[in-house]
């Protein structure tokens with residue numbers, strides 16, 4: 001689904017990602033951990049095609065096609081969706097308007113691939129989705145993210161994703177600033193989105209989840225693989241429980257010692273798996 005090869009990304013005058021590689025197959029959900037400022041959000045923005053995240057070298061492939069030079073809009077149309085860590089406030093644009101734009105965007109894409117995929121009653125459809133994230137109708141009439149609490153921002157972001165139904169779901173800290181009940185709610189919606197269109201034992205969607213504490217993963221079910229991003233590249237990959245518990249126990253500094261390990265996962269063997 002997503003293949004990143006030797007990607008070097010510069011922001012202003014600094015290289016943030018250096019020769020970065022990542023492969024997420026169809027149906028896989030990966031977790032990305034890393035210290036503050038490691039470049040996790042930079043990765044998401046580079047995948048999406050933000051202009052000031054300059055790709056100096058390397059390639060990004062999505063569904064087998066090279067998307068390195070496509071616009072943000074083209075990438076979104078092809079099925080990439082993002083839940084942003086800190087989305088901007090958009091004064092003067094109501095959430096309902098933004099959702100209907102998301103819906104049109106999705107339908108224009110679906111129409112290209114399936115003729116009967118789009119005859120829903122938009123109002124009912126939106127109302128159901130809105131209720132699912134526990135927003136009242138009046139919330140849809142507020143300007144996007146303006147004055148939203150931390151948890152409301154995340155629920156608004158995931159609501160947009162529910163409308164878009166992307167094939168590759170990128171979640172940038174879906175649990176930050178969110179209380180316990182809402183973490184559970186967001187996790188269950190994330191799982192629904194990831195399992196959408198799933199035929200028995202075959203998940204079609206793929207995901208990448210950035211999280212600091214991994215708490216949300218308790219509610220998400222199976223995660224394929226976890227990675228630690230440090231020094232601009234993946235330092236360590238493997239079993240999500242082992243990696244997250246090791247980071248919780250030892251911090252990221254210890255991960256540096258794994259740079260020279262033949263199998264970095266081995267060094268985490270003694271860690272108590274409590275996740």
Ligand SMILES: Nc1ncnc2c1ncn2[C@@H]1O[C@H](COP(=O)(O)OP(=O)(O)OP(=O)(O)O)[C@@H](O)[C@H]1O
Pocket residue numbers: 011012016034035036037038039040041042043052
């Ligand atoms: N638009 C920008 N202009 C200048 N510097 C930037 C920009 N975007 C990112 N950076 C810098 O790139 C580095 C990586 O930032 P990024 O947001 O990707 O880190 P992160 O791993 O997501 O961190 P955190 O866990 O704190 O959210 C930081 O030093 C940041 O200040």
